Amino acid sequence: MTHISYEVKDGIAVIWFNRPEKLNTLTLQMYQDLGEAFEKAQKDDHVAVCILTGTGEKAFCVGADLTESIPYLGQGHYIDEWDAAHLKHSRLFKPLICAVNGLCMGGGFEIMLASDIRVASSQAVFALPEVSLGIVPAGGTLVRLARQIPYVRAMELILSGERIDAQKALDYGLLNAVVPPEQVMEKAMEMAKKLCACSTRAVQTAKESVLKLREMPAEQAFETEALLGYKAFTSEDAKEGLAAFYEKRKPDFPSKKW
Numbered sequence: 053m054t055h056i057s058y059e060v061k062d063g064i065a066v067i068w069f070n071r072p073e074k075l076n077t078l079t080l081q082m083y084q085d086l087g088e089a090f091e092k093a094q095k096d097d098h099v100a101v102c103i104l105t106g107t108g109e110k111a112f113c114v115g116a117d118l119t120e121s122i123p124y125l126g127q128g129h130y131i132d133e134w135d136a137a138h139l140k141h142s143r144l145f146k147p148l149i150c151a152v153n154g155l156c157m158g159g160g161f162e163i164m165l166a167s168d169i170r171v172a173s174s175q176a177v178f179a180l181p182e183v184s185l186g187i188v189p190a191g192g193t194l195v196r197l198a199r200q201i202p203y204v205r206a207m208e209l210i211l212s213g214e215r216i217d218a219q220k221a222l223d224y225g226l227l228n229a230v231v232p233p234e235q236v237m238e239k240a241m242e243m244a245k246k247l248c249a250c251s252t253r254a255v256q257t258a259k260e261s262v263l264k265l266r267e268m269p270a271e272q273a274f275e276t277e278a279l280l281g282y283k284a285f286t287s288e289d290a291k292e293g294l295a296a297f298y299e300k301r302k303p304d305f306p307s308k309k310w
Contacts, residue, residue: 056085057107058092063100063248063310064241065093069160072108077117078137078159086163087136090144097309100252101244102144104167105151105237106160112150112176115158118185134159138192139166145260147247151240152176152218153233162191165200168259170226171240172218173233178226179215199266201225251289252307258284 057068067089069076078086093099106112116134135141138159139148150164152172157179164170182189189210198206205224208214218230231239247255261280265273284290288306296303 054081054085055079056082056089058089060093060096060099062245063098063252063308064244065089065096065099065102067093067102067104069104069106069111069113072106072110074117075111075155076106076108076113076160077115078113079117079120083116083134083137090136090139090148094144094146099146100255100308100310101147101149101247103149103151103237103240103244104163105240106153109154109233111155111160112152113157113160113163114155115160115162134191138162140192143260143263145256145263147244147255147259149240149243151236152178152227153236157181158189159191162189162193164226165192165196169228169243171229171231171236171243172221172227173236174218174230175233176218176221176230177215178209178218178221179213180209181213183211184213248308251287251293251303251305252309253287253289253305254284254293 055069055071057070059066067086069078069082071077071079071082090102093102147169148167149169149171150167152164152170154173154175155177156164156172157177158181161178161180180189180193188194193210197210200206201224209216216224218227221227222230228243229239257280261277264280265277268276292305293303
């Protein structure tokens, strides 16, 4: 992969934006590679959780490399590679933890919004500067942001392009935790290991359910929830989990492949 690094160990896939000299700006090839990394992780039974972070101390990701993308968009082309990287249509049902180690702007912010759990450096800075360039953050932000935080906060960020620090991002509800810069990956790994200790099948079913059910009318959602719940309750992991509970021991879930 070009400037996207991927490594799996102990059930955790760590994916890095690896272009620190350019603040981890994303080329079209990097967008494509990131989408493929997510797909690879989803298909790998030895992966339970993914962590996404940036290489270097300055930036998580500041979005698309505009020297490449703006001319392409200006010719009337749509950049398909963006969709998979932003997890718009492809589904990653394994938890995605973002370890935001620095600047998180534009497309980097949008990719973060596709994650499930977020930890950031106390020195991280967040912004959606697109409106200052005459464009809009259409990589999922216009759909996701107002569903994740209060409407007025979402609109303030989208319409003003204002930069906010990590503490304010935490206060807005964008983050789970803020830690000193040197502890970002440590905290992300701690969170990932907690998820790895649970049933991989149950965790994936839970995430899949939330992603699918939030788009459905309530009655249909409740019916689908019951079906997905039945799928989990009748799994081999459920049998092992309940047996371990009654026998007062740690479960050894069959879905754990590492």
